Amino acid sequence: xxxxxxxxxxxxxxxxxxxxxxxxxxxxxxxxxxxxxxxxxxxxxxxxxxxxxxxxxxxxxxxxxxxxxxxxxxxxxxxxxxxxxxxxxxxxxxxxxxxxxxxxxxxxxxxxxxxxxxxxxxxxxxxxxxxxxxxxxxxxxxxxxxxxxxxxxxxxxxxxxxxxxxxxxxxxxxxxxxxxxxxxxxxxxxxx
Amino acid sequence: xxxxxxxxxxxxxxxxxxxxxxxxxxxxxxxxxxxxxxxxxxxxxxxxxxxxxxxxxxxxxxxxxxxxxxxxxxxxxxxxxxxxxxxxxxxxxxxxxxxxxxxxxxxxxxxxxxxxxxxxxxxxxxxxxxxxxxxxxxxxxxxxxxxxxxxxxxxxxxxxxxxxxxxxxxxxxxxxxxxxxxxxxxxxxxxx
Numbered sequence: 001x002x003x004x005x006x007x008x009x010x011x012x013x014x015x016x017x018x019x020x021x022x023x024x025x026x027x028x029x030x031x032x033x034x035x036x037x038x039x040x041x042x043x044x045x046x047x048x049x050x051x052x053x054x055x056x057x058x059x060x061x062x063x064x065x066x067x068x069x070x071x072x073x074x075x076x077x078x079x080x081x082x083x084x085x086x087x088x089x090x091x092x093x094x095x096x097x098x099x100x101x102x103x104x105x106x107x108x109x110x111x112x113x114x115x116x117x118x119x120x121x122x123x124x125x126x127x128x129x130x131x132x133x134x135x136x137x138x139x140x141x142x143x144x145x146x147x148x149x150x151x152x153x154x155x156x157x158x159x160x161x162x163x164x165x166x167x168x169x170x171x172x173x174x175x176x177x178x179x180x181x182x183x184x185x186x187x188x189x190x191x192x
Numbered sequence: 193x194x195x196x197x198x199x200x201x202x203x204x205x206x207x208x209x210x211x212x213x214x215x216x217x218x219x220x221x222x223x224x225x226x227x228x229x230x231x232x233x234x235x236x237x238x239x240x241x242x243x244x245x246x247x248x249x250x251x252x253x254x255x256x257x258x259x260x261x262x263x264x265x266x267x268x269x270x271x272x273x274x275x276x277x278x279x280x281x282x283x284x285x286x287x288x289x290x291x292x293x294x295x296x297x298x299x300x301x302x303x304x305x306x307x308x309x310x311x312x313x314x315x316x317x318x319x320x321x322x323x324x325x326x327x328x329x330x331x332x333x334x335x336x337x338x339x340x341x342x343x344x345x346x347x348x349x350x351x352x353x354x355x356x357x358x359x360x361x362x363x364x365x366x367x368x369x370x371x372x373x374x375x376x377x378x379x380x381x382x383x384x
Binding site: 011012013014018025032037038043052057071074077083084087092094096100105114118143147153156164170175176187 | 210213221235239250254260262273274280281284286294313323332338352353366372
């Protein structure tokens, strides 16, 4: 008898590993301390490029399976060359991806099969803020971000809504975007 | 006499276009209202994919020159397949890219030639929060983000520090990450 077989993997999540990971963290909470990193290089104008390689977690230095490189730029209408999305658009990707990953994990833990999850994110921003042309009440960042999910699941609507709500409650990106976090900046200058 | 020639372009920024854009916004502030967007699709497990295509700005629908596609996943140690960086790592890219673009624009406006700008960003996060295993004081998101810039410029150190400080004051991503913003979530469920 293979008790776990029917739901050992669900929605692409290895449930046994998921629960084993939770147990490991309960037994040794310091393995939950992570540090993520990005390195960015200015290309030209408003165009820059970041790479993600290593991070710290589970008490050790770790490497991603692949180094990922992503660019950012401003669109032409904002005096850039539009080589890539704007920095603020990556915030929209981050919230969609974080809540989707959380939703899938929660669904898998609760044995809810998902068929599809898509989302669209919109962020409203008045550039009078960053251009320094607005009154004091015009902020630099997004005024509002809206996330719309379309979820097809083998469960009733109330169950699916609860999955999404639990994902929101445990989302790292949702927390940072709604509550803010401390950002320290320092600089080493080579001037000549 | 071509007055603007020596500094018409500086650091890859078309200064004439930069100032013309500022003038245009002063004359017609409603062109500064933008909406950025991302569309995300769940792939499997914690892996999802976003695309950036269109946005609204300058009173009209606009398209990026290229559609950009980026993925996110969890690392293997966090029960993912590590197809891509985590959602929270994209926040680090966003702050580095936003402050770099702002720095370059401010430097160009002030006629400061830049030689190189690189930055490294670190974000500390205790995953007890998102795992639901922490006490109430363990937040889901980053506890602190640190951005370190290395800037080589044809200017004295005080001038360069002021450029970076002005970039911080006008950064959309810095504002969102430090002050937070409203995030509304809704869902359409296909349940069966």
